[in-house]
Every structure is written in structure tokens, then in C-alpha cells.
Amino acid sequence: MYSALSHAHSGLRWVVLFLLVFAIFNAFTRKTVYEKKDKMIYLFSMVFLHIQLLIGLVLYFISDKVSFASGWMKEPLYRFYGMEHFLGMVIAIVLVTIGRKKAEKASEPVKKHKIIRVYYVIGLIIVLASIPWPFREALVGKWF
Numbered sequence: 325m326y327s328a329l330s331h332a333h334s335g336l337r338w339v340v341l342f343l344l345v346f347a348i349f350n351a352f353t354r355k356t357v358y359e360k361k362d363k364m365i366y367l368f369s370m371v372f373l374h375i376q377l378l379i380g381l382v383l384y385f386i387s388d389k390v391s392f393a394s395g396w397m398k399e400p401l402y403r404f405y406g407m408e409h410f411l412g413m414v415i416a417i418v419l420v421t422i423g424r425k426k427a428e429k430a431s432e433p434v435k436k437h438k439i440i441r442v443y444y445v446i447g448l449i450i451v452l453a454s455i456p457w458p459f460r461e462a463l464v465g466k467w468f
Contacts, residue, residue, distance in 0.1 A: 326386055333379045337455060340376055343369040344420075344448045351440040358433035366440055370424050373417045373447075384410060404456065412454030420447040 347369040354362055384390055389405040396402040423443020427436040 326383070329379055329383055330387075333376065333383055336372070336376055336379070340369075340372045341448075341451070343372055344444060344451065348441060348444050348448060351437045351444065355434055355437055358436045362437075363428075366424050366427065366444075369444070370420050373420055377413065377417055380410075380413065409454050409456060412450050416447040416450035416454065419443050419450070423447070 347365050350365050391402045427439040430436045
């Protein structure tokens with residue numbers, strides 16, 4: 325079960341990144357109109373982030389990469405997965421969710437897209453910083 329969830333979580337990362345970039349691109353290019361299509365793009369980005377969170381929470385509690393034994397903060401692998409990755413992703417998901425809700429409540433299409441741009445870009449930056457990329461030596465990350 326752990327292997328399947330780990331692969332799903334790792335592979336779904338690319339879907340989430342694509343959807344976030346697509347939503348941001350949409351928010352930058354569509355300024356005067358806010359249609360149902362725009363709403364769906366922003367919604368799917370947020371939903372897939374939440375799915376990632378649910379899979380990640382299961383992995384958080386069953387993974388051997390998360391350990392709270394004494395001195396876990398001194399070990400880069402345990403610190404990253406136990407705190408940095410978890411908190412970074414939760415903060416990014418909260419920002420994207422808040423941004424989508426604020427955009428939904430805004431009255432003008434221009435303002436809706438601007439709110440999405442700000443919150444989704446900040447969320448994307450935090451997601452990119454929190455992913456265990458393979459070039460981050462101590463984290464043993466993989467591309468897939």
C-alpha cells in the first residue's frame with residue numbers, strides 16, 4: 325500500500341503543477357471575462373491540491389521518512405519530510421483555497437483574475453520550494 329500511495333503522490337505532483345501553471349496562465353491572459361470555464365480551471369487546481377494533501381497525510385503517518393525520535397530536527401531527511409515539506413504544502417494549499425474563495429466573492433472579472441494570480445503564484449512558489457526534488461541531495465527525491 326505504501327508503494328502505491330507513494331507513486332500516486334509523486335506522479336500526481338506533475339498533474340498539480342500543470343494545473344497550477346495552467347490556472348495562473350489563464351488568470352494572466354483572461355482579464356475582462358470570468359466564465360464558467362475559468363471557474364472550473366481554478367476549481368480543479370484546488371481540488372487536485374487537496375487530493376495531494378489527503379494522500380500526503382496518509383503517507384505522513386505510515387512513512388519511514390517521518391520520524392520524531394530525539395534529534396529528528398538535526399537529520400535533514402526527517403526534518404524535511406516531518407516539518408518543511410508538510411508545512412510548506414499545507415500553507416500553499418491554504419493560500420490557493422483562500423485565493424479561490426476570495427476570487428469567487430469578488431464582483432469584477434478583472435479583480436477575480438488578479439486575486440487568482442496573486443494567491444496561485446505564491447502557492448506555486450511554495451509548492452515548488454517544498455517538493456523533494458532529486459537535486460536536493462539529502463532528500464533522496466525522484467522525478468517520478
